[in-house]
Amino acid sequence: MMGNVTDLISQDLAQLEQSIDNLLTTRVPFIKEVVQHIVKSGGKRTRPVLVILSAKLCGVKDDRHIPYAAIIEFIHTATLLHDDVVDNAKIRRGRFTANTLWGNEPSVLVGDFLFTKSFDLMVQGQNAEILRVMANATTRLAEGEIMELLRTSDVNTTEEDYYEVIDNKTAVLLSAACEIGAVLGSVDADKRSALREFGHHLGMAFQLKDDLLDYVSTDSTLGKNTGIDFKEGKVTLPLIHTLKQVTPAERETILAALKKTKTSKKDFQKVKGIIERYGGLEYTSNVSKDHIEKARGFLALFPPSPYKDALLDMATYIITREA
Amino acid sequence: MMGNVTDLISQDLAQLEQSIDNLLTTRVPFIKEVVQHIVKSGGKRTRPVLVILSAKLCGVKDDRHIPYAAIIEFIHTATLLHDDVVDNAKIRRGRFTANTLWGNEPSVLVGDFLFTKSFDLMVQGQNAEILRVMANATTRLAEGEIMELLRTSDVNTTEEDYYEVIDNKTAVLLSAACEIGAVLGSVDADKRSALREFGHHLGMAFQLKDDLLDYVSTDSTLGKNTGIDFKEGKVTLPLIHTLKQVTPAERETILAALKKTKTSKKDFQKVKGIIERYGGLEYTSNVSKDHIEKARGFLALFPPSPYKDALLDMATYIITREA
Numbered sequence: 249m250m251g252n253v254t255d256l257i258s259q260d261l262a263q264l265e266q267s268i269d270n271l272l273t274t275r276v277p278f279i280k281e282v283v284q285h286i287v288k289s290g291g292k293r294t295r296p297v298l299v300i301l302s303a304k305l306c307g308v309k310d311d312r313h314i315p316y317a318a319i320i321e322f323i324h325t326a327t328l329l330h331d332d333v334v335d336n337a338k339i340r341r342g343r344f345t346a347n348t349l350w351g352n353e354p355s356v357l358v359g360d361f362l363f364t365k366s367f368d369l370m371v372q373g374q375n376a377e378i379l380r381v382m383a384n385a386t387t388r389l390a391e392g393e394i395m396e397l398l399r400t401s402d403v404n405t406t407e408e409d410y411y412e413v414i415d416n417k418t419a420v421l422l423s424a425a426c427e428i429g430a431v432l433g434s435v436d437a438d439k440r441s442a443l444r445e446f447g448h449h450l451g452m453a454f455q456l457k458d459d460l461l462d463y464v465s466t467d468s469t470l471g472k473n474t475g476i477d478f479k480e481g482k483v484t485l486p487l488i489h490t491l492k493q494v495t496p497a498e499r500e501t502i503l504a505a506l507k508k509t510k511t512s513k514k515d516f517q518k519v520k521g522i523i524e525r526y527g528g529l530e531y532t533s534n535v536s537k538d539h540i541e542k543a544r545g546f547l548a549l550f551p552p553s554p555y556k557d558a559l560l561d562m563a564t565y566i567i568t569r570e571a
Numbered sequence: 572m573m574g575n576v577t578d579l580i581s582q583d584l585a586q587l588e589q590s591i592d593n594l595l596t597t598r599v600p601f602i603k604e605v606v607q608h609i610v611k612s613g614g615k616r617t618r619p620v621l622v623i624l625s626a627k628l629c630g631v632k633d634d635r636h637i638p639y640a641a642i643i644e645f646i647h648t649a650t651l652l653h654d655d656v657v658d659n660a661k662i663r664r665g666r667f668t669a670n671t672l673w674g675n676e677p678s679v680l681v682g683d684f685l686f687t688k689s690f691d692l693m694v695q696g697q698n699a700e701i702l703r704v705m706a707n708a709t710t711r712l713a714e715g716e717i718m719e720l721l722r723t724s725d726v727n728t729t730e731e732d733y734y735e736v737i738d739n740k741t742a743v744l745l746s747a748a749c750e751i752g753a754v755l756g757s758v759d760a761d762k763r764s765a766l767r768e769f770g771h772h773l774g775m776a777f778q779l780k781d782d783l784l785d786y787v788s789t790d791s792t793l794g795k796n797t798g799i800d801f802k803e804g805k806v807t808l809p810l811i812h813t814l815k816q817v818t819p820a821e822r823e824t825i826l827a828a829l830k831k832t833k834t835s836k837k838d839f840q841k842v843k844g845i846i847e848r849y850g851g852l853e854y855t856s857n858v859s860k861d862h863i864e865k866a867r868g869f870l871a872l873f874p875p876s877p878y879k880d881a882l883l884d885m886a887t888y889i890i891t892r893e894a
Contacts, residue, residue: 275739276717330683334676353657353720356679360653361713363683367690368706374699383691390684394599397676416598 253558260300267318282358295320295425302429305555326362329355377431385424392416401481419451442546449543456536459484475516486528576881583623590641605681618643618748625752628878649685652678708747715739724804742774765869772866779859782807798839809851
């Protein structure tokens with residue numbers, strides 16, 4: 249996260265880390281060990297930061313938003329645990345995944361614990377409105393993950409299919425994060441809707457940029473390597489845009505690389521070359537930027553404040569980040 | 572389930588099947604396919620029946636309990652999907668498991684969908700008391716599954732450890748099923764607590780009997796084969812009771828069989844022989860019967876009614892069933 253944002257809410261971020269530790273009570277110490285491994289592995293806390301900034305933008309003065317910021321990180325962590333099982337991922341954020349260290353079984357079950365514990369904590373929070381937002385968001389999240397799975401290696405995935413997938417698997421939770429802030433601040437329906445939309449477009453841009461980085465990110469032990477999504481058969485916008493224009497021979501090249509169980513670096517570079525030729529990366533970057541423009545527009549409803557500036561900065565950061 | 576019970580609530584059971592279909596709305600048709608496969612595979616609907624009978628015992632006259640009966644079956648189904656991934660199970664109730672048919676990925680993600688959808692439906696139900704009961708129960712359920720996993724092949728598992736595992740992984744949900752009926756019927760705190768305890772002891776007896784059947788059930792394509800739990804390294808009461816008394820040589824025999832990746836029928840029969848010699852099966856049967864006696868005792872608070880009789884019949888059925 250960018251320094252100016254973290255400086256602005258440094259106290260809240262410290263409270264967040266405390267809350268993540270405190271709320272994670274369980275009869276089974278091993279659960280805490282697995283969760284700590286992934287939750288303390290240097291994630292950017294994007295969703296909690298959105299809860300915090302939205303709450304403050306909407307006038308929340310106390311620390312009511314902190315537990316919700318922690319809970320939304322738990323839910324995100326649950327999906328990471330299950331994603332890594334589904335994708336058979338070995339490394340995340342430069343560290344071994346939980347499924348590599350402990351096997352698939354604990355990853356599945358600890359993910360379940362994080363889902364159920366999050367609901368338990370939200371129920372204890374006794375905010376019916378937030379419960380509704382989050383129950384809906386997590387259901388759509390689960391649906392989005394399955395939509396994505398069903399589209400694996402599917403070269404007939406349309407742009408619309410793709411947008412539906414990333415809306416559900418990613419944008420929904422960022423949108424809910426922003427809406428929680430609005431609910432806690434008891435702002436009017438227009439402002440609440442504006443923050444929900446801001447989060448939605450931010451989330452779309454976020455995932456688009458992520459999918460772009462899979463093609464262009466520079467290799468680094470800390471960040472993501474390129475080509476991981478492609479090797480897992482994920483058909484994302486750079487490829488979808490390209491597939492619309494390619495020659496039959498190029499299409500065959502892409503198909504062959506996508507269906508291979510072990511895609512080589514050379515295969516991937518060949519596909520990347522085709523995508524570059526047809527402007528797939530630029531197109532994706534532009535769609536991502538459009539979403540950021542829309543997101544920024546939805547904040548026009550709010551008077552100037554450091555929190556508004558921080559949200560605008562986050563929007564910029566999301567499309568300019570390199571990892 | 573026994574005929575007299577199903578006759579008594581035949582209309583509710585028909586409504587339940589309808590509700591299971593109707594509540595399972597989703598953007599992704601494939602989800603419904605996977606869920607239907609497992610939910611319509613001849614499960615005994617033990618948990619929904621408990622919701623229905625408890626609600627009727629507590630004076631519920633309308634059909635408010637039906638959606639909760641469906642939801643509790645969804646939650647149970649979610650745990651079955653994830654259990655089969657964790658146990659790498661190929662067959663359940665005489666049919667291929669979802670993970671066999673579609674792979675681990677959809678099983679994990681559709682299980683997640685069932686958890687989140689269940690919460691969504693409960694939140695829509697707007698009964699804060701039921702939300703609390705179920706949020707707590709599902710968290711303990713997830714903890715119970717992990718406790719069990721951590722005890723895999725652990726011959727130092729004590730009786731107390733075992734009781735804690737089965738309380739959380741099984742009894743908690745049966746107890747919650749009964750408590751939901753009490754909440755819907757708005758009975759007093761004593762009756763609610765009595766039904767909660769009834770469900771708890773019923774659940775303990777249920778799991779004890781299940782663990783017993785793993786040693787004595789007669790092979791059948793519809794029921795469970797024997798030795799499945801043992802082959803998965805589950806250390807249950809018949810074995811725990813036996814391990815307390817065996818000679819060092821017998822202990823070695825058991826350990827060797829338990830640690831084998833491929834336990835043969837002969838290995839299992841040898842272990843079963845030792846367990847029989849030390850009365851492990853009889854002991855487990857007695858503990859199970861004790862729980863049923865306790866369960867029945869908690870119903871004394873309720874006046875005579877066909878629903879009370881049906882719950883008492885269920886208690887008897889649970890310890891006399893052969894599969």
